[in-house]
Amino acid sequence: MTGPAAGTGPAHVHNHLETGTGKGVHENSRAGHRSVQEHRSVQEHRARIAALIAPLAARPLERLPLRAALGTALGSDLVAPVDLPPFDNSQMDGFAVRSVDFRGAVGGGAREFTVGAAIPAGAVPVPLAPGHAAPIMTGAMMPEGADAVVPVERAEPPRFPEEGATVSLPSVEAGTYVRRTGSDVAAGAVVLAAGTAMGAPQIGLAAGLGLSTVPVRRPVRITLLSTGAELAAAGTRLAPGQIYDANGMLLWAALREAGIAAANVAVRSDDPDELRRELERLAGLEGEARPDVVITTGGVSKGAFEATKLALDGHDVEFAHLAMQPGGPQGLGTFEGLPVVAFPGNPVSCWISWEVLLRPVLAELFGAPRGRRRLRAPLAEALTSPPGKLQVRRARLRADGCVELVGGPGSHLLGALAASDALAMVPDGVTELEVGAEVEVWLT
Ligand SMILES: Nc1nc2c(c(=O)[nH]1)N[C@H]1C(S)=C(S)[C@@H](COP(=O)(O)OP(=O)(O)OC[C@H]3O[C@@H](n4cnc5c(N)ncnc54)[C@H](O)[C@@H]3O)O[C@H]1N2
Numbered sequence: 001m002t003g004p005a006a007g008t009g010p011a012h013v014h015n016h017l018e019t020g021t022g023k024g025v026h027e028n029s030r031a032g033h034r035s036v037q038e039h040r041s042v043q044e045h046r047a048r049i050a051a052l053i054a055p056l057a058a059r060p061l062e063r064l065p066l067r068a069a070l071g072t073a074l075g076s077d078l079v080a081p082v083d084l085p086p087f088d089n090s091q092m093d094g095f096a097v098r099s100v101d102f103r104g105a106v107g108g109g110a111r112e113f114t115v116g117a118a119i120p121a122g123a124v125p126v127p128l129a130p131g132h133a134a135p136i137m138t139g140a141m142m143p144e145g146a147d148a149v150v151p152v153e154r155a156e157p158p159r160f161p162e163e164g165a166t167v168s169l170p171s172v173e174a175g176t177y178v179r180r181t182g183s184d185v186a187a188g189a190v191v192l193a194a195g196t197a198m199g200a201p202q203i204g205l206a207a208g209l210g211l212s213t214v215p216v217r218r219p220v221r222i223t224l225l226s227t228g229a230e231l232a233a234a235g236t237r238l239a240p241g242q243i244y245d246a247n248g249m250l251l252w253a254a255l256r257e258a259g260i261a262a263a264n265v266a267v268r269s270d271d272p273d274e275l276r277r278e279l280e281r282l283a284g285l286e287g288e289a290r291p292d293v294v295i296t297t298g299g300v301s302k303g304a305f306e307a308t309k310l311a312l313d314g315h316d317v318e319f320a321h322l323a324m325q326p327g328g329p330q331g332l333g334t335f336e337g338l339p340v341v342a343f344p345g346n347p348v349s350c351w352i353s354w355e356v357l358l359r360p361v362l363a364e365l366f367g368a369p370r371g372r373r374r375l376r377a378p379l380a381e382a383l384t385s386p387p388g389k390l391q392v393r394r395a396r397l398r399a400d401g402c403v404e405l406v407g408g409p410g411s412h413l414l415g416a417l418a419a420s421d422a423l424a425m426v427p428d429g430v431t432e433l434e435v436g437a438e439v440e441v442w443l444t
């Protein structure tokens with residue numbers, strides 16, 4: 001995958017970054033969840049996440065107000081109800097003229113006009129009489145008969161004289177500084193195709209077309225479930241051994257930026273029964289209250305108190321260790337019919353899991369959020385990477401086009417994450433890279 005445009009479309013989800021061997025994978029079926037023994041490839045895990053949430057592509061269509069539609073994907077083609085511009089108008093503050101009036105001007109040069117009534121933007125002008133030039137403001141409707149505009153600074157005198165006075169204007173071709181009806185967007189044309197992510201320009205276009213709502217799929221409902229006995233809520237005092245819950249807000253913000261309004265819950269305990277009760281509560285919710293997907297964070301590795309693993313035991317959920325760092329330990333499946341994606345607890349692991357596993361799948365399935373821009377850039381420094389794993393380093397793209405690493409590879413380095421604006425991908429099979437070696441960079 002090379003070039004700045006690469007990876008922005010759905011087709012790129014599965015075919016880049018050959019990571020992980022995927023070889024020799026076998027799964028142990030215990031009473032409940034399955035644990036994959038060997039490292040699973042990133043593509044394989046993405047494909048499984050895609051299969052888990054693919055049914056959500058059929059969410060019902062609805063019309064959302066523009067503000068709420070930001071970040072969502074269009075549910076059907078958007079057809080322009082009006083022309084843009086809706087009428088021929090001036091591109092400059094100047095004088096509307098009939099270009100034929102310049103015929104016969106000496107040497108194709110200037111000639112004198114009688115100044116007509118001024119035309120402000122928003123007014124409907126009277127037709128322009130031959131030999132007249134009407135002061136016209138930018139965006140104002142061209143008067144009937146006029147077909148060109150001379151900017152005021154080219155007039156002699158270079159200002160707007162009183163109506164009835166004379167002004168000398170240099171010769172112009174028909175069409176000069178006239179913005180024609182429908183020349184930007186023609187009424188009836190499909191201006192945005194179904195599946196287009198609604199960013200600021202698309203929202204601006206919809207507003208410019210006079211639309212107050214757009215057709216989208218019902219927004220995905222995601223509940224973020226932070227787990228861990230060590231978690232403390234922001235605003236409380238940290239007891240010894242505690243840390244503040246970063247993951248809940250980190251993922252909430254990541255989803256919000258991606259056009260998804262998520263809900264947060266926390267089970268500040270390592271008691272699997274407590275977590276199970278919370279999952280049962282979420283699975284039992286009905287209608288709009290019921291999440292489409294729950295993302296858990298924490299409790300999925302090999303410790304003695306892996307609450308998420310234990311709570312999901314007996315359900316159709318599998319756990320695997322991916323050939324990726326950070327974001328190695330992962331889980332996914334359903335809990336009483338509720339799709340669950342289990343991310344590891346380290347904050348950077350959560351972020352990378354979102355960026356590398358879930359976000360590209362949403363982009364592929366739903367068209368929004370847009371895929372991250374990817375490019376190749378030379379490293380500003382040498383690096384080493386563990387064998388057999390895609391290593392995802394936090395990085396910054398410098399003004400000189402080189403990519404520099406921010407912080408080390410550790411998945412607890414939240415400060416470095418916040419100082420980064422890119423991810424540098426070191427593919428598996430690569431254990432050392434020199435200064436100047438090219439890596440794939442995702443701009444976050
Ligand atoms: N023996 C092994 N130990 C670990 C392995 C392994 O393969 N073998 N994998 C390591 C990797 S890699 C990761 S990543 C972590 C994943 O651990 P868990 O998903 O079980 O997460 P926790 O143990 O609950 O937490 C890990 C770390 O993250 C902190 N944390 C958790 N939740 C939050 C939160 N909401 N906000 C901020 N920080 C959070 C937690 O305190 C821990 O420090 O396992 C390794 N271990």
Ligand code: MOO
Nearest residue numbers: 326327328349411
């Ligand atoms: O895979 Mo863990 O996410 O290194 O830190």
